[in-house]
Amino acid sequence: METAAExxxxxSDTQRLKAACHYTVAGLCEEVSQxxxxxxxxxxIAAISxxxxxxxxxxxxxxxxxxxxxxxSTVNLEDVKLLARRSKSLLKYITxxxxxxxxxxxxxxxxxxxxxxxxxxxxxxxxxxxxVVAESDxxxxx
Amino acid sequence: xxxxxxxxxxxxxxSKHKPHLRMRANTDLLVHLNFLLFIHxxxxxxxxxxxxxxxxxxxxxxxxxxxxxxxxKSRG
Numbered sequence: 098m099e100t101a102a103e104x105x106x107x108x109s110d111t112q113r114l115k116a117a118c119h120y121t122v123a124g125l126c127e128e129v130s131q132x133x134x135x136x137x138x139x140x141x142i143a144a145i146s147x148x149x150x151x152x153x154x155x156x157x158x159x160x161x162x163x164x165x166x167x168x169x170s171t172v173n174l175e176d177v178k179l180l181a182r183r184s185k186s187l188l189k190y191i192t193x194x195x196x197x198x199x200x201x202x203x204x205x206x207x208x209x210x211x212x213x214x215x216x217x218x219x220x221x222x223x224x225x226x227x228x229v230v231a232e233s234d235x236x237x238x239x
Numbered sequence: 240x241x242x243x244x245x246x247x248x249x250x251x252x253x254s255k256h257k258p259h260l261r262m263r264a265n266t267d268l269l270v271h272l273n274f275l276l277f278i279h280x281x282x283x284x285x286x287x288x289x290x291x292x293x294x295x296x297x298x299x300x301x302x303x304x305x306x307x308x309x310x311x312k313s314r315g
Contacts, residue, residue, distance in 0.1 A: 183314045 115150055122146040156180060174198070244271050281309045 108116070122145050126137045163176040174195045181191040249267045253260065284305035289297045 115146070118150050118153075119143065119146040122149060244268060246271075277309070277313050280313065281305060284309050 119142070123142050126142050126145065129135070130137055159180055160172045160176050163179050164170065164172045167176075178188065178191055178195060181187045244267075246267050249271055250262075253262070253267070253270070281302075285297055285301050288301040288305050289295075292301070294301075
């Protein structure tokens with residue numbers, strides 16, 4: 098008999114990743130089953146986690162290609178938006194979330210720059226920039 | 240089979256959809272290749288549909304139902 102820790106130590110990296118993925122999927126399925134009052138069998142959860150794991154492979158390859166297409170070696174939010182372009186609803190959701198993240202990061206930067214006294218001036222300029230960006234986005238969408 | 244590529248037609252169709260889009264030389268040939276492959280996929284799918292319904296001729300409803308699937312698959 099071996100302890101659980103020893104068993105975990107002998108697993109490969111891929112197996113660990115799969116286990117983590119499975120755990121997360123189980124948690125999400127638990128939420129859904131409480132919400133919709135439907136039971137998930139263990140096999141179903143395992144199948145979903147396997148699908149998610151394989152899908153991540155495609156995601157990684159696509160993101161890498163998008164970044165390389167823009168002559169970058171760093172994947173950023175724009176690449177993730179491109180990844181979600183195939184379904185309209187998903188693209189909308191991802192765009193909303195990315196805007197939230199961008200706003201949060203801006204606020205973080207503002208907080209970090211406590212020493213700079215020209216906070217209001219920067220804020221105003223930032224807002225102006227955002228308006229300009231939004232307008233250009235609209236013109237692109239049209 | 241016709242061996243010529245309707246390049247001006249292709250360019251006109253593309254400029255109709257995206258007027259401000261400018262294309263490098265010979266890009267339209269690749270677009271045409273994509274189009275041919277799409278038609279091939281559609282044909283295969285439609286034939287499968289027709290055989291599944293035990294009909295020997297391809298009917299409009301087979302094309303419509305398979306077009307839905309193939310168009311979804313061929314999104315960029």
